[in-house]
Amino acid sequence: MPNQYNKEVILIVDDNIITCEVIQRNLEMAGFHVFTSNSVNDAIEILSRQDIDLLITDYKMPKHSGLELIKYVRDHFQDISIIMLTGYGSINSAVLAIKEGADEYITKPFTDKELLDGVKKSIQKQKEKKIDPETLYNDPWTRFGILGQSQNMIDVYSKIEKVCKNDAIVLITGESGTGKELVARAIHYNHKTRSIYPFIPVNCPGIPASLFETELFGHVKGAFTGAVQNRKGFFQAAEKGCLFLDEISELPFELQAKLLRVLQEKEISKVGETQEIKIDARIIAATNKDLADLVDKSLFRQDLFFRLNVINIDIPPLRNRGNDIILLAKHFALKYGKELGKKEPTFTDKAISSLKNYSWPGNVRELENLIHRGMVMNDKDHIDTVNFPDTMKFNIPYDKRLNLSLEEMSKKYVRDVVEMTGGNKAKALEILKIDRKTLLKKLK
Ligand SMILES: Nc1ncnc2c1ncn2[C@@H]1O[C@H](COP(=O)(O)OP(=O)(O)OP(=O)(O)O)[C@@H](O)[C@H]1O
Ligand SMILES: [Mg+2]
Structure with missing residues (x-):
């Protein structure tokens, strides 16, 4: 609903014509609009031209089974609720039906009341499904675990989808609290090869300038007082995965040059070591500041800005x-x-x-x-x-x-x-x- 009949529309699929008719009569008396079909092929044809709220299908039918029909409906129509009719004692087929996405099953033979209760229950379920925010994660309303169906967010999703397929540096911009980290994680965890490797967030303002190189590149034992053992830096920890440089605008000017060099050469050397190590981490940076403006004010290096701003995903403010x-x-x-x-x-x-x-x-x-x-x-x-x-x-x-x-x-x-x-x-x-x-x- 709403539809031209102003009633809930039900499709009954059973190869037994009598069964179809009996169910049809009962449900029409209860106020539903009912279509019937005696084969899966017919049913698919009806589904293609009618809005159906509820499908009631028999399990065993010649040619194609009810299970195949359920699969088809679940692939093509998320919103239709499904009741499977199963023979007495065939709990296995009931379990299979539920696994394939049926909402309810009713065992034959059933009384009029059992049928009607089942129908009411699954229609109610379908309505709840449509409004229950908890199920949103299965709806097209969310993508990548990000909630939202506004056009502005759909534009963000389509960008995420594109960058998941490559390794380009991404700059995520947006006001505070808009979901920049959420988007960074979505890019990483949907990447075709990197997603199984670590996502390493680095909070740029949180690193003291004096420790910047040790933190990012690591150090070898004895490199300085207190370096009692070899240590990997963030870049190596993110090997094959993703390094998320959060609040990049807060990186002190002199460290920006060091970062730029690494991004250009894709090599680091640990503190206390001359040997260069190749790095392979995808870089995503985020900021709630206007970097171009900071560049104008000479607070952010223009060359680093250009290097980071290959692909920009700007997240719209909530308003x-x-x-x-x-x-x-x-x-x-x-x-x-x-x-x-x-x-x-x-x-x-x-x-x-x-x-x-x-x-x-x-x-x-x-x-x-x-x-x-x-x-x-x-x-x-x-x-x-x-x-x-x-x-x-x-x-x-x-x-x-x-x-x-x-x-x-x-x-x-x-x-x-x-x-x-x-x-x-x-x-x-x-x-x-x-x-x-x-x-x-x-x-x-
Ligand atoms: N579209 C969304 N759907 C669901 N939860 C969201 C969405 N956007 C943001 N959140 C939640 O809001 C909070 C803030 O998101 P996040 O930390 O990603 O924002 P941010 O842009 O990085 O913020 P800041 O600028 O303060 O660092 C998180 O708890 C996140 O899970
Ligand atoms: Mg953040």
Whole structure:
């Protein structure tokens, strides 16, 4: 549903014409629209031209079996739920059917009630499947374990798909909390040959300048006081895998030259050793800064920037991902609900519109923290704006704010604050930090 019949549509496949007719009559009386077919081939033909919600198929049929039909349906139509009819005592075929993707099985002979219960159950299951965020990982909504179906994210997925097939250096850019590391891992773990080798994240600002070479290239025993044994650096640890240079903008200027040399020559030498070692690690770098701008300000080496910026994947901020915001919010609500032993809450309309209108400077991480806090603090089974910080409660869509003048924006803001405080002017004055006279003027 929805379809032209305004009813759930069921396809029955059984080589026994009488069985088909009996089931059809029962289900039509129960309010369903029913197609029947006496062979798998016919059924496939019907599936190609009709939207079917539920398939009920017999197991044993001449030519092609019900099992083959289930395989076909699972390959071509994810959303159809499936009931397999099996003969009495053939638990094996029931198990096989479930393995191939059937949702339910009903053993013959069955009563009208057993049939109807099975049908209702699997249609319910199908509906839950469509809305349950937990199953999103099997849906086209997520790619590579990244949640989101907005066009902006689909563009990111198609880039990931391309770079998985080669070893080019990738520069991932995006505001804080947009999922840069998530994307870096997705590139690595979907690479055709590298994925079985390590993914080594290096937090550039975390390495003291004095230890940069030992950390990245390793050292040999006795290279300096304290070097009591040979040690591999990050580059060698990432051999055949991927080295993820996170927050690359924070790398001190003098170390940028050293890194550049390694990227050009693909060779390192350990501290305390002259011998060069070939390295084979895929390099992915990430930053939330505008590197081109840092280059202009002479804070980042232009030659290193060019070397890193071969392929750029720019991750859109959360506010530009449309309904993904709600998708993610529900996903986190389910996740933390489970952890806390709570039910997945519903979101009030007001909460949904606040989530959509907020600018999300901290992006997905901020959203996750907000929902986590909401789930901890909230005893109700719905999430409302009471759990949100004040800054989120204003109902001006982010993109519309860009069309307002400062004067209009300020009036709107004042009205929102007054509304939010439930008309409590003293509270509004406290938030706005203006005097009563100005407030009254603005409200006029
Ligand atoms: N599309 C997404 N689907 C599911 N989880 C996501 C998504 N994007 C980000 N997250 C989650 O949000 C958090 C932040 O993501 P990540 O660490 O990859 O961001 P980042 O861009 O590297 O942030 P920073 O700039 O602060 O380093 C992580 O817990 C990550 O799993
Ligand atoms: Mg990060």
